[in-house]
Amino acid sequence: MSSERTAMTSVDRSWLRMDTPENPMMISAVLMFEQPIPIKRLKRTLEERFLRFRRFRQRVVEKGDKCYWEDDPNFDLDNHLHRIALPGQASKKELQELASDFNSTALDFRRPLWQIHYIDNFNGGCALLIRIHHCIADGISLVRVLLSLTDRTPEPKLERIAKKVTIPKPQGNAATRFLHRLVDSSQAGWQQAQLFLDSVRQEPNYPLKLARTAGGIAMDLAKLGLAPFEPKTSLKSQLVGRKKVAWAEPLALDDVKHCARTLGGTVNDVLLCAATGALSRHFTEHKQTIPDCGIRVAVPFNLRPLDQPIESLGNQFGLVLVCLPVEVHDPLMCFRQVQENMNRLKQSYQAQVTYSLLDLFGRGPDILERRALDLLSNKASAVLTNVPGPRHPVYLAGSKLVQPMFWVPQSGNIGIGMSIFSYADTVQFGITVDKGIHADPQAVMNYFRDSFQHLYDAAMSHAHGLHIAQAS
Numbered sequence: 010m011s012s013e014r015t016a017m018t019s020v021d022r023s024w025l026r027m028d029t030p031e032n033p034m035m036i037s038a039v040l041m042f043e044q045p046i047p048i049k050r051l052k053r054t055l056e057e058r059f060l061r062f063r064r065f066r067q068r069v070v071e072k073g074d075k076c077y078w079e080d081d082p083n084f085d086l087d088n089h090l091h092r093i094a095l096p097g098q099a100s101k102k103e104l105q106e107l108a109s110d111f112n113s114t115a116l117d118f119r120r121p122l123w124q125i126h127y128i129d130n131f132n133g134g135c136a137l138l139i140r141i142h143h144c145i146a147d148g149i150s151l152v153r154v155l156l157s158l159t160d161r162t163p164e165p166k167l168e169r170i171a172k173k174v175t176i177p178k179p180q181g182n183a184a185t186r187f188l189h190r191l192v193d194s195s196q197a198g199w200q201q202a203q204l205f206l207d208s209v210r211q212e213p214n215y216p217l218k219l220a221r222t223a224g225g226i227a228m229d230l231a232k233l234g235l236a237p238f239e240p241k242t243s244l245k246s247q248l249v250g251r252k253k254v255a256w257a258e259p260l261a262l263d264d265v266k267h268c269a270r271t272l273g274g275t276v277n278d279v280l281l282c283a284a285t286g287a288l289s290r291h292f293t294e295h296k297q298t299i300p301d302c303g304i305r306v307a308v309p310f311n312l313r314p315l316d317q318p319i320e321s322l323g324n325q326f327g328l329v330l331v332c333l334p335v336e337v338h339d340p341l342m343c344f345r346q347v348q349e350n351m352n353r354l355k356q357s358y359q360a361q362v363t364y365s366l367l368d369l370f371g372r373g374p375d376i377l378e379r380r381a382l383d384l385l386s387n388k389a390s391a392v393l394t395n396v397p398g399p400r401h402p403v404y405l406a407g408s409k410l411v412q413p414m415f416w417v418p419q420s421g422n423i424g425i426g427m428s429i430f431s432y433a434d435t436v437q438f439g440i441t442v443d444k445g446i447h448a449d450p451q452a453v454m455n456y457f458r459d460s461f462q463h464l465y466d467a468a469m470s471h472a473h474g475l476h477i478a479q480a481s
Contacts, residue, residue, distance in 0.1 A: 014070065014077040017144070021323055022076050025069065025144035027420050031248040031443070033115045034143040034418045036151055039108050039256075042134045043409040048092060048127065050406040055086065055125075058158045064145055064322050068121050081121055088120055094129040104128070104136060105255055105451075111138055112252040112416065112441055134408065146322040148309065148417045152396055152430075154322075159403035159410065240300040242292070244390040248424045248443045255450035256414045256439035257458055264465060265436055271468045272341075274348045277395055279464065280429050280436065281333065281351065282344045284393060286460025287453050289335040294452070303334045306427070307389040309417065329354050330389055340464040341471060391425035392417060398432040414439045 017025070028034045059065060067078040095103045107128070116122045122142035128135055141151055262276075269279045284306075292299045308331045331354060334346040394417050403410050414437055419426050424443030429436065438457050440450045 017076040031250040038139040040137040041412045249445040251444040254441045257454035259435035283461040285333040287456035290456040306393040340467045393427045395429040
């Protein structure tokens with residue numbers, strides 16, 4: 010095996026250096042399956058589909074202020090795949106406790122930064138608990154990798170071959186690369202938001218529009234820096250580094266879509282509104298003062314071109330700060346406020362700005378990144394991700410995936426991570442909470458379902474009232 014080293018990108022290096030005892034920078038998943046998976050079949054699938062990505066055979070090596078990927082000369086799948094069992098008649102509670110324990114435990118930096126635990130005898134089937142360091146790839150990329158292990162039928166097809174990806178070296182000086190990165194990430198972000206920058210490039214007055222873009226980027230950078238710190242609530246407490254995780258029973262995706270269509274919004278608007286209601290209920294149940302200016306959550310925004318091949322790992326996303334109006338108790342008013350906040354963010358450059366900042370921090374001294382991270386993490390109470398999964402059921406080594414859950418890490422002094430994931434006509438919602446924060450994760454999961462139901466009922470009642478008014 011080649012010992013050739015590959016330099017780590019500055020953005021990936023930023024995520025590597027964010028690792029702290031309180032917040033290990035791991036993306037974690039719990040995948041629950043209908044039937045037990047034969048361990049030999051699972052190993053074969055991992056060897057042929059997962060390990061085809063060279064990054065999962067490489068460890069991180071630090072030399073001075075540089076970080077490199079290097080093939081692990083002693084790589085052994087058995088160092089990364091472990092078989093364990095839950096005690097007695099294992100239930101959801103025991104699985105959540107185990108996931109909490111592993112989410113609180115850092116990975117072994119002497120080896121490639123990932124672990125999979127195969128959990129026997131869970132609900133008549135099995136479960137996989139997966140942890141992968143954020144410096145390897147972002148959440149969207151890793152979800153795509155994990156889904157590449159699956160098939161649409163119980164019979165696996167293990168003939169996939171990875172293509173070698175050549176990453177061009179950056180050209181020009183640091184200032185030039187910074188400007189190019191802003192423009193490039195803006196293009197990718199606009200593509201996802203269905204804003205067509207490419208058509209702008211063909212116009213005669215493109216230089217003028219590019220100048221306006223630079224002005225917009227500068228404005229959003231200033232807004233980000235000048236945004237006030239989060240209000241002091243129970244969600245912003247001293248972290249202890251022990252996590253508690255929980256997940257809700259899934260919602261029917263058709264119900265979420267119907268609610269969104271009725272209200273003239275998006276599925277994302279509906280789910281963010283439900284999350285807002287859940288956090289508002291948390292404050293109410295604990296008799297705490299609800300901030301009259303709402304709270305912010307950091308939401309990852311994909312900057313990866315939609316047609317980019319799966320073999321391209323790494324981190325290509327920015328963060329946007331979304332205000333959740335927890336002070337608005339009427340579900341319809343709350344929905345409209347969330348919708349307005351999201352529409353405003355879609356027209357901003359905030360995701361591109363944060364991505365470029367990570368790029369710069371990854372090139373500079375560690376202390377600069379720490380201070381910038383503390384500054385940004387003081388402006389959000391939680392991290393919230395929303396990742397679309399496959400619309401149809403999938404099978405891993407012959408066993409049907411029943412319920413998937415994913416969490417991205419929190420950073421700095423943020424101690425709450427919320428995760429929304431759609432799969433096979435359902436919507437999964439999960440949470441991870443640092444034990445230093447006085448919040449019951451399972452209670453918040455119940456609040457989320459209740460909040461969605463209140464919004465759904467209000468939407469149907471509003472639509473019915475409009476129908477009667479039009480008929481008369």
